[in-house]
Amino acid sequence: MVRLQQLLSIALFLLLSGSSKGTLVSGLLAEGTKWETPYYVIKGPKPGPTVFLTGGLHGNEPAGALAAEQIRHWTILMGRLVVLPRANQPGLKAETRHLPELPREHADLNRNFPRTDAENEASSLIGREIWRLAQEAKPDWVIDLHEGYHFHQIQSKSVGSTVLASRPGDQRSRPFVSRMLATVNTTVEDPRKHFVPLRGTANGSLTRAAAERLGASSLILETTTREQPLSLRARQHRLMVRTLLQDIGILGADAPPLIHPRDPLSLHVAIYDGGGTGASGPRNLQKVMKTIPRSLTWPIGPSDILEGALAHFDVVIFPGGSGSKQAAALGIKGRDKVRAFVKHGGGFIGICAGAYLAAANYSWSLKLCDYNTFCEAREIPGVGRKSMWYRGPSSTVTMQLTPAGNEIFGHGGEPLKVRYHNGPIVSRAGIPELSDYQVLAWFRSEVSRYETQRGTMINTPAIVSGKFGKGRVLSISPHPESSQNLHPLVARAIRWAGGP
Ligand SMILES: [Zn+2]
Secondary structure, three states: OHHHHHHHHHHHHHHHHOOOOOEEEEEEEOOOOOOOEEEEEEEOOOOOOEEEEEEOOOOOOHHHHHHHHHHOOOOOOOOEEEEEOOOOHHHHHHOOOOOOOOOHHHHOHHHOOOOOOOOOOOOOHHHHHHHHHHHHHOOOEEEEEEEEOOEOOOOOOOOEOEEEEOOOOHHHHHHHHHHHHHHHHOOOOOHHHOOEEEEOOOOOOHHHHHHHHOOOEEEEEEEEOOOOOHHHHHHHHHHHHHHHHHHOOOOOOOOOOOOOOOOOOOEEEEEEOOOOEOOHHHHHHHHHHHOOOOEEEEEEOHHHHHOOHHHHOOEEEEOOEOHHHHHHHHHHHHHHHHHHHHHOOOEEEEEOHHHHHOOOOOOOOOOOOOEEEOOOEEEEOOOEEEEOOOOOOOEEEEEEEOHHHHHHHOOOOOOEEEEEOOOOOEEEOOOOOOOOOEEEEEEOOOOOOOHHHOOOOOOOEEEEEEEEOOEEEEEEOOEHHHOHHHHHHHHHHHHHHOOO
16 A cells, blocks of 8 residues: 555656656556565657566566666656566565465466467466566567676676577677677676676576567576675666667667656665675665665665766765775765765765765875874784774674764663774864864773773764765764664664755
């Protein structure tokens, strides 16, 4: 019911705004069942080819679902774009390849479509619904987004980083595939990680059934999950789809690979997951974001930021990892983009590594907030010269919110247990161009590795906030997003950062 209301509000929004070229229709497959999932039909202002785009047939391949969800906001010049972003909704939620709870022979959704020389019938409820939608769409192209576990050129057992063309029709699609590969491969430095073409797809797959029975040019695009952030994989999907849509004339030559979502939402949050980011930060923050109604969260990487993608968001979060590596991945131009985003009113949240990134004292740091970090090297007797930022493995410390912190985080003044993993110990930098920070929480306990660190953490700021231009900056040294019980506090802080 909630989803239906959302869809109605989207439709109403489009009706009232009247701003989009062409129109949008949306609906639900398998309505009222646990397989229920939305689809979207974007119509161009004039006739043209129809593209049927699917993501998430396998639930443990999230980049396809994310890319399709992002592509459904595109405006097209002609024809139709039918998008089903989350085909296997329960599998995506459970992060399993298969349709949960179905017998083995029906569990793989991408083997549930009519087989070669068999009846024109799909198996499983959601399989039948998808096949019905595909037949009704009469597509010229069927594009199904997937992910492999390894780069095909390095591990040939995996189809990661390939484009598979279904037969028949693979001859026809070949020049289009060449151009898709050329585009995406210019963004991949390592030649062994380049995308390569393959021919033929599995019996029972959506694209093979569409090629055989609907006469559609049908492709499976496969990114590689191995050691690559979600933002990068979704971007590769978008780049390939964009190239095809431009090639067949339904997308303009200047269409950006990421655009502002159509839906009327109150909060758009970007979580940086590029170089220098650990795996757990973005995951935990996604969980926090799920508790904020009418919000949208997309991961972004350095390439997105360089292209100006921050313009689509109210807040950017830089999670834990390494501040200097995040800075290196962003490069000077990327860092300038982040500073400009905050200066013009965007919210910035740095957690641990992200708080180092916001600091004033490094050549590579963003200088968003007027603090230095305690990171000088000191001579430790019998050990040698050691940098003071390192205090040991992950641990639990106590922090206490100030009255200002209470207002933002919505919590009383009693001390809180919070995970700490070498976040910055900050002190005023006194840089005239930067406004003073406000302390939102104090460390009330400390951890130390070396004698010279004793007493340098307790009663120093754990969380500070400041203003940079028109934007709000929130700098968090520990990891409140790691603790489920602190998620409501983090959610409030994110909303605050997105405020005026
Ligand atoms: Zn797959």
